[in-house]
């Protein structure tokens with residue numbers, strides 16, 4: 109389903125010839141796995157419990173910038189929205 113996550117050594121692909129993805133922030137090429145977790149309300153799904161969906165992302169090991177160039181647009185929006193919220197420091201609504 110996710111074509112970005114091809115296993116190492118895919119048939120017919122010489123990895124050494126492929127471009128290396130670099131960090132947007134510092135140009136680094138080492139990344140560590142991280143995850144965004146979305147809570148899906150039971151009110152939306154009709155399920156008995158809230159559900160969570162984990163979205164795998166990669167973070168630069170050097171400057172902690174999330175490698176968002178490989179993410180779908182919707183996920184980028186989540187990251188952008190989060191960054192904007194951190195500026196405001198307003199009271200958050202916790203149910």
Ligand SMILES: [Zn+2]
Nearest residue numbers: 131134168171
């Ligand atoms: Zn970086």
